[in-house]
Amino acid sequence: xxxxxxxxxxxxxxxxxxxxxxxxxxxxxxxxxxxxxxxxxxxxxxxxxxxxxxxxxxxxxxxxxxxxxxxxxxxxxxxxxxxxxxxxxxxxxxxxxxxxxxxxxxxxxxxxxxxxxxxxxxxxxxxxxxxxxxxxxxxxxxxxxxxxxxxxxxxxxxxxxxxxxxxxxxxxxxxxxxxxxxxxxxxxxxxxxxxxxxxxxxxxxxxxxxxxxxx
Amino acid sequence: xxxxxxxxxxxxxxxxxxxxxxxxxxxxxxxxxxxxxxxxxxxxxxxxxxxxxxxxxxxxxxxxxxxxxxxxxxxxxxxxxxxxxxxxxxxxxxxxxxxxxxxxxxxxxxxxxxxxxxxxxxxxxxxxxxxxxxxxxxxxxxxxxxxxxxxxxxxxxxxxxxxxxxxxxxxxxxxxxxxxxxxxxxxxxxxxxxxxxxxxxxxxxxxxxxxxxxxxxxxxxxxxxxxxxxxxxxxxxxxxxxxxxxxxxxxxxxxxxxxxxxxxxxxxx
Amino acid sequence: xxxxxxxxxxxxxxxxxxxxxxxxxxxxxxxxxxxxxxxxxxxxxxxxxxxxxxxxxxxxxxxxxxxxxxxxxxxxxxxxxxxxxxxxxxxxxxxxxxxxxxxxxxxxxxxxxxxxxxxxxxxxxxxxxxxxxxxxxxxxxxxxxxxxxxxxxxxxxxxxxxxxxxxxxxxxxxxxxxxxxxxxxxxxxxxxxxxxxxxxxxxxxxxxxxxxxxxxxx
Numbered sequence: 001x002x003x004x005x006x007x008x009x010x011x012x013x014x015x016x017x018x019x020x021x022x023x024x025x026x027x028x029x030x031x032x033x034x035x036x037x038x039x040x041x042x043x044x045x046x047x048x049x050x051x052x053x054x055x056x057x058x059x060x061x062x063x064x065x066x067x068x069x070x071x072x073x074x075x076x077x078x079x080x081x082x083x084x085x086x087x088x089x090x091x092x093x094x095x096x097x098x099x100x101x102x103x104x105x106x107x108x109x110x111x112x113x114x115x116x117x118x119x120x121x122x123x124x125x126x127x128x129x130x131x132x133x134x135x136x137x138x139x140x141x142x143x144x145x146x147x148x149x150x151x152x153x154x155x156x157x158x159x160x161x162x163x164x165x166x167x168x169x170x171x172x173x174x175x176x177x178x179x180x181x182x183x184x185x186x187x188x189x190x191x192x193x194x195x196x197x198x199x200x201x202x203x204x205x206x207x208x209x210x211x212x213x214x215x
Numbered sequence: 216x217x218x219x220x221x222x223x224x225x226x227x228x229x230x231x232x233x234x235x236x237x238x239x240x241x242x243x244x245x246x247x248x249x250x251x252x253x254x255x256x257x258x259x260x261x262x263x264x265x266x267x268x269x270x271x272x273x274x275x276x277x278x279x280x281x282x283x284x285x286x287x288x289x290x291x292x293x294x295x296x297x298x299x300x301x302x303x304x305x306x307x308x309x310x311x312x313x314x315x316x317x318x319x320x321x322x323x324x325x326x327x328x329x330x331x332x333x334x335x336x337x338x339x340x341x342x343x344x345x346x347x348x349x350x351x352x353x354x355x356x357x358x359x360x361x362x363x364x365x366x367x368x369x370x371x372x373x374x375x376x377x378x379x380x381x382x383x384x385x386x387x388x389x390x391x392x393x394x395x396x397x398x399x400x401x402x403x404x405x406x407x408x409x410x411x412x413x414x415x416x417x418x419x420x421x422x423x424x425x426x427x428x429x430x431x432x433x434x435x436x437x438x439x440x441x442x443x444x445x446x447x448x449x450x451x452x453x454x455x456x457x458x459x460x461x462x463x464x465x466x467x468x469x470x471x472x473x474x475x476x477x478x479x480x481x482x483x484x
Numbered sequence: 485x486x487x488x489x490x491x492x493x494x495x496x497x498x499x500x501x502x503x504x505x506x507x508x509x510x511x512x513x514x515x516x517x518x519x520x521x522x523x524x525x526x527x528x529x530x531x532x533x534x535x536x537x538x539x540x541x542x543x544x545x546x547x548x549x550x551x552x553x554x555x556x557x558x559x560x561x562x563x564x565x566x567x568x569x570x571x572x573x574x575x576x577x578x579x580x581x582x583x584x585x586x587x588x589x590x591x592x593x594x595x596x597x598x599x600x601x602x603x604x605x606x607x608x609x610x611x612x613x614x615x616x617x618x619x620x621x622x623x624x625x626x627x628x629x630x631x632x633x634x635x636x637x638x639x640x641x642x643x644x645x646x647x648x649x650x651x652x653x654x655x656x657x658x659x660x661x662x663x664x665x666x667x668x669x670x671x672x673x674x675x676x677x678x679x680x681x682x683x684x685x686x687x688x689x690x691x692x693x694x695x696x697x698x699x700x701x702x
Contacts, residue, residue, distance in 0.1 A: 058638070058684035059677050060645030063656045067677060070669035115329035118282055119343035119395060120319025122312050129346055134333050155552040159649060166552060179560035187553045194548040 005172040009182060012168035013189045019082070019164070020154045023089030024147050030090065031097025036127075038098075039105045049098070056095030061156035064088050069160050085157040085164075093150045100142045104135040137208065144201040151194055165189065233296045234259045235399045235430045241280055241290035243273075250276045251287070251454045258399065258432055263425040265441040265462075266434045268451035269477055274434045277451065278403050281432065282321045283314060294320060295398060319347050322392030322400040326408050328384040330376040336363065336387050337372045340394045348395065355394070362390040366420050382413030389420055400424065402433040438481050442466050450474050488671035495662050499672075502658025503679050509572075509654060510641045513579035517587050517640075518633075520580060522622060524588025529595055539588075546585035552646045554578045559650055575647040583640055590636065594629040595621065627698045634691035638684050645680075655679060 034049045056064070068091075069084040079087075108131055116126035158166040169186040173179030236258035243251040250273045258264050266274045279285040281292055283300050292299045299317050300309055309317070330339050340359035344350050363369045366386040376384055385405060392400055402421065406414045418440050425431055425444040435441060441448060441462060448465040450458040450473075458471045469475050492499065527539040546554075558581075559574035569577065598621070606620040626633070648657040659676035663669040 055677065055681050058642075058681040060642040060656065060680065062645045062648055063659070063673060063676055063680065066656065066660060066663075067669075067673035070663060071673055074670045111325065111327055111329040112331055114284065115323075115325060115331070116343075117284060117315075118318055118321070118323035118325075119391075120315045120317075120347040121343065122315045125315075125346060129342060130331055130333075137333075152550045155550050156646065158552070166556070169553075169556070173560060178564075180557070180564045183553060183557050183561055187549055187557065190550050190553060191545070191548045194550075198548060 005176065005182060006185065008168045008172065009165060009185055009189065012165035013186070013193075015162065016154050016157075016164040016166075017151075017193060019085050019089060019157065019162075020147075020151045022086050023093055023150055023154075026086070026090040027093030027097055027150070028143060030094035032101045034094060034098040035101035035105055038102055040123075053095045053098050056092055057099070059092070061088060061092055061153045062159055064092060065156055065160055081157075081160040081162040085160055085162050088157065088160075089150060089154060092153070093146060096146050096149070097143060100139050100146060101135070103142075104139045105131070107138075108135060141201055141205045141208070144197060144204060148194055148197045148201070151190070151197065234293075235295055236281060236432065237291075237293040237296075238277075238281070239291045239293075241277070241287040241292065243276055243280065243285060243287050249454055251280070254290070254451075254454070254456055256449055256456065256459070258430060260430055261428045262446040263429075263431045263433065263444055264447050264449060265445040266432065266449045266451060267436075267438075267441060267477070268457075271453075272451040273454040274451050275403055278401055278432060278434050281401055282318050282323060284323075315347070319343070319395060320398050322395055322397035324385070324388050324392050324400065324402045324405045326404040328376075328381070328388045328408075330384055330388060330391070332376050335373050335375055336368065336379070339376070339387060340391050343391075344394050359390070359394050362393050363387075365393075365423075366390045367416075380413060381409045382416045385409065385413075385417045386420055389417070389424075393424075399430040399432065402431065402435065404434055404436065406435065406437055438466070450477070452477070488668040489675075491666050491668045492662060492671045492675050495666070498658050498662055499655070499675060499679070502653060502655040502676075503683075505653055505658075506641065506644050506655040507683070509576060509579065509644050509647075509652075510637065513576055513583060513640050513644075514637055516576075516580045517583040518626075520584035521587030521591055522617075524584060525591035525595060525625075526617060528588060528592040543585045543589055546582060547589075549582075551578065551582050551643045552649065554582055555646060555650060571647070571650045571652050575644070575650055575652045578647075579640060579643060582643070583636060586636055586639075587633065590629050590632050591625055594625045594632075597628070598624060627694075630694050630698065631691055634687055637687050641680065641683055641687070 034053065037049050038046050040046075059067075065084065065088040068087050069079060069081065072079045072084070112130055113126055116130045121129070155164070155166040157164055158170075161167075165186050169182040170179075172182040176182075234257045236256075238254060238256045241251055241254045242249070254273075254277055256264070266277065268274050276285055280287050281299075283292070286300065291301075294317060297303075297317070300314070301307060302309055302313070331342065334342060337356070337359055340362065341352070341355045344355045344358070345352055360369065360372065363372055366389060368383060368386055368390070371379065371383065371387070376387065379387065389400075389405075405421070406417050409417065414437070418437060421431070421433070421440065422444045433440075433445070443462075445462050448458075448460060448462055449456060450465065450469075450471070452473045458465065458469065458474050460470070464470075465474065466478065469478060524539060524543065527535055528543070530536050555575060555578035558578045559569065559571060562569060562574070602620060602624060603616070606616055611620055644652075644654050645656040647654055648660060651657065655676055659672045663672035666672075
């Protein structure tokens, strides 16, 4: 594998990371919105969210990607590989993030919310000033763990034809008849990226324990 | 025409000298269990009312009905003549922002302090005045520091609640409620969760407030405090108001049998 | 739309064949990975710090690698060393290797949390080595980890879908084939998603049943 091959690998890696990051940036707040719907027990919508989360958590990324890419045009919404990839990653990670946020919300100490109510805070204000500042800290390790899992699953979008790192490796391998080097290189690149997140998670956990007494 | 007359009467009543809190015929059940039965009481401005009674008599539930943390099944609660929980003249429930506005005028101190752990002591005090009452930050901070000095915790201003003792936390909680400049202060067994040697410092603050003319409704087991600081004792048993009298009469010459039994238990203890 | 589902129903045998493959692949991978994981856990708890640390590195490393790339390396890369596996076997190997690392870590965690009374009594009665491990340590460790192992099984089921890229005829591949032949993408993949959901629910229910049985014995 020569320099050009390595360059296209890096290009693919950049695309993969970018798509994963977009998925993360979209999926974390979306997961929070879904969790809030269930926490506020909005009728009908809560049940819809519960079903959505249950199904999305049981669906493999590859299957979801194929469903979105092939089925949406079928019901009248044309979609390109890149938007389909982003949609797949976002919808999937939002479902897992919903459960993470929900766990933090249900564990949240009710007495604090009572004090906020008694002080005249509306539910919205109480969430913004009292609940959220605390739950984003407690949820952070689990959220970062989910980000790691999303990046590890992102090769699934290779089925969509977007030239991500996996496809680049396959192409190089088939051109040079030496499949192993590009795959090893791709694995090393992924390894490095994921390691960054894993280390970040461990640092966050120990920081939380030291500063706030919990993890 | 009928609506105009109704509004006119409400206005007239509102401008006359009226009690800070008025409870009329409040009843509340949790499932099959009737906790409050037809409770009525009046809290005049500047007075300290102590609600006493055995466990399970409904004292805390009654207190929590005053700021609508519990919603009565029947009856009404009025704050300075304004009906809580329902809009003027109707059966339409208040929106959450209207309810919040009412609660901002009532201060509450909880048994377990309920401080917000992610804010410093000062942060706890200034949070609601700034974000609920939208007062200017500088005046709020100045006010808060004055209150902290008043409860004896000025040097703890930048400390997080986790580092405070129970008595200190409760004093912060009292200052936090006072920072809202409430029309009335509610105390829900404020000293029950404290170690015995810390109870005194909190009761001292409460006594000062009573002497300064703060309108207070106190649910407590501290008979000494009730005897010294209360203007009126309301004795509750099994969800009903059994006796209402001034402290001297209540403690020395209780009129009802149940009050006598209740006081006997405390004398022995 | 309903005519789409009718087409899928007409070819449900293909779909069910894919489902059967997914189930078989997942069960087999779980079983082998559990055995391998038990061995890995033993090394992770060993007193030989060299072996323990080397294995920890391997396990941590495996958890930083995307599964699909591992599958690719096993399938496309091993021939370089003269080992030529068909796609099914390569997929199975990748599933086993990948999840043995995770299961090893899970079992180690549960083992470290075991009270020492278990092993003390066993030592007193003369248990040691493999017998000790097999009869005294493993049973409570596995019982304690059932919910987490259940999560891992769900992960295995979902990872098996990656193997469609290697043309392994599992569920997603079957759905893909049906949709490309008969142009019924929505119905085909919705059916596949529904089946995956049923599989995961089945795992969750089994975990619940096992936990209740475990409670009775406590």
